Amino acid sequence: MSDIRDYDVVVVGGGPAGSTTAALLGKNGRNVLLLEREKFPRYHIGESMITGVIPTLEQLGLVDELDKRFQPKYGISLVWGLDAEPWRASFDQTGRYDHSWHVVRSEFDELLLNTARGFGVQVEEQAHVTAVLSDDNGKVTGVTYRRGGETHHVTARFVVDASGQARAISRKLTEVSWQEDLRNVAIWNYFTPYEPLSDGRQGGDILVESVRTGGWIWGIPVTEDNVSLGHVLPAAMVAEATAQGLSHQDVFDRAVANSVVAKTMIAKGAPVDQLHTARDWSHVCKSFHGPGWLSVGDAAGFIDPLFSQGVWLGTSGASMAARALEAALKNPADTERALDRYELVYRVLYDEFLSFIRFFYDPNKLREIYLERAQQDVWHPDGNLKVGFITLISGIKALPNITGFDPLATDLPKTVRM
Ligand SMILES: Cc1cc2nc3c(=O)[nH]c(=O)nc-3n(C[C@H](O)[C@H](O)[C@H](O)COP(=O)(O)OP(=O)(O)OC[C@H]3O[C@@H](n4cnc5c(N)ncnc54)[C@H](O)[C@@H]3O)c2cc1C
Incomplete structure (x- = not known):
């Protein structure tokens, strides 16, 4: 057993949600430890991105690198609904980014992890988090992990669970709804x-x-x-x-x-x-945060990959989580307010996507019915029904809530009609 080390934030899991949270906090000069169970590059499913990921990846300075390394994705081609004709919607119809990427996840995730390292995050791979440390009041104060046959304990002002579907921390602290x-x-x-x-x-x-x-x-x-x-x-x-x-x-x-x-x-x-x-x-946790901890990405909630939104949801959540944690670290009196706000806005993103995916999942509707529903959801005045559809499923509709995320705001997040 080694000496106890102390950090501002310990992040559990080095997938897109964990690496992004850690990188953005590291960029702010925070003292961050990221613990990842595997040795990267490691295989992962989830290869197709929507354009809503781009603003967060821009913050990490990764867009040019992604353009060099990965295949461009221009939209979605569908065979869906009662009409047999294939149809498509392209990202450029949103008036924002015209393409995202299909990525080899082992390479993409390694790039994100190395970006976190570049921002000063201490990354330990093959570090398997096995337990949560907490004080007498139940506040999370750190984690225990195994690495190279040794057990380590680390403390932090916040522990972030970004361990994906393993939910390594949150499974001990909150319930999950399937x-x-x-x-x-x-x-x-x-x-x-x-x-x-x-x-x-x-x-x-x-x-x-x-x-x-x-x-x-x-x-x-x-x-x-x-x-x-x-x-x-x-x-x-x-x-x-x-x-x-x-x-x-x-x-x-x-x-x-x-x-x-x-x-x-x-x-x-x-x-x-x-x-x-x-x-x-698909699942969602009852709480996305509690005293001393927060969860992000699949560890907080996962939605069927019909529209390839998982990495977007995780990295968007990470960008908001980093801002909420920054506010809490700066002024501990703001902690509850900032983390509550994080959870509120993140749930809006989750619920909007889930709601539309549920509607879309029934393939026995006419194409116009899917498109009209999306058009209503985004309140889009444009006569072209596909604009509403692609704006919703590319994540562009939700961007104001993410890029404009203010952990201390009190107004209601912008939402769609449910
Ligand atoms: C079949 C399928 C298809 C999908 N297709 C897409 C798609 O096309 N596009 C898309 O965007 N998304 C897709 N997804 C979803 C996407 O894979 C996830 O949403 C995304 O990987 C979530 O990122 P994350 O960082 O939250 O978790 P992960 O990427 O799962 O990362 C979690 C990390 O935590 C580590 N970890 C776990 N437990 C511990 C522990 N105890 N200690 C330390 N580290 C730990 C893991 O090793 C892992 O590296 C798909 C999902 C499925 C199931």
Whole structure:
């Protein structure tokens, strides 16, 4: 056991939410320790970004680097709804950024972690947080972690849980609600070569296609040679298939065979990896903060990846969390107010996306019905229904709440009609 070290903030988890929170606090000169269980680069799912991530990545000075390293994503191509015709919406219709990226997450996450290091954050990899330290009043004061066969204790004025779906800290401190209607499973693999959706900009779109056997498929052109193809479906359907003697591979192959567009992308391709399977069950924690702690990213809440919003939600939450923590560190009397405000605004982001995804999840509506609902949500006066849709699902609609986040504000956050 080593001596106890003390920090302004200890961040648990070095995914996009943890690295961003740590980097922004480090940029302010705060004394931050980030503990990450794995050795980076490490594999992670979640490869397609929406343009709403850009303002936060701009704060980290990463946009040019992302342009150099990753594939541009110009929009979303859909096969969804009662009308059989494929349709698309492009980011440039929002009047803001015209593209985001599809990223190799091992590289993207390593870039973010190194950015945190560059801002003076002390990063320890292969550091597995195992326990929370608290005082007699239950206030969180630090964590215990294992590294290289040794146990360490560190204290901090705040502990941030950014440990993703592990919820390493928050599972001990708050309850979680599971969204039963989005109790899904994801099955995916990578294929090379693949047929892009088109020769032009649409070739950079994510494909989102509902399949008549149930669930939907994503097609993400992660690199020039490699497409990520995944199938999301209710866990109950997977259980039913298993009871009939079908494997996950059978379930995946059945969905691809029943698709219209996805199957054409990999018609000449071969899988380059083992089949991956993950639980994809949306959830949200009852509290996003408590005395001495705060959670961000998947550790606070996770929504089905239908519109690729996970990294946006996590990094946007991180940008607000860093500001709230900064206010609390500057003036401890503001702590509760700042962290309450963080939770309030973060929940608005979460609820808006969840609400629209729930509405959209039923593939048996006419396209106009989805678009009209999005148009109402963003109160968009433009006659082009797709503008409302893409403004909502790119995260651009929510930007004023994120970039304008003031932890000490008292007005109501801007919200959509629910
Ligand atoms: C099937 C599927 C598809 C998805 N597709 C997309 C997509 O296309 N686009 C998108 O934006 N999002 C997508 N997502 C969501 C996205 O993966 C997550 O929202 C995102 O990774 C959340 O970032 P995070 O930093 O909160 O957590 P993570 O990225 O999971 O990072 C958490 C980190 O914490 C570390 N950790 C865990 N426990 C401990 C511990 N005890 N001690 C120390 N470290 C610990 C982990 O090793 C990990 O590195 C998808 C998710 C799923 C399940």
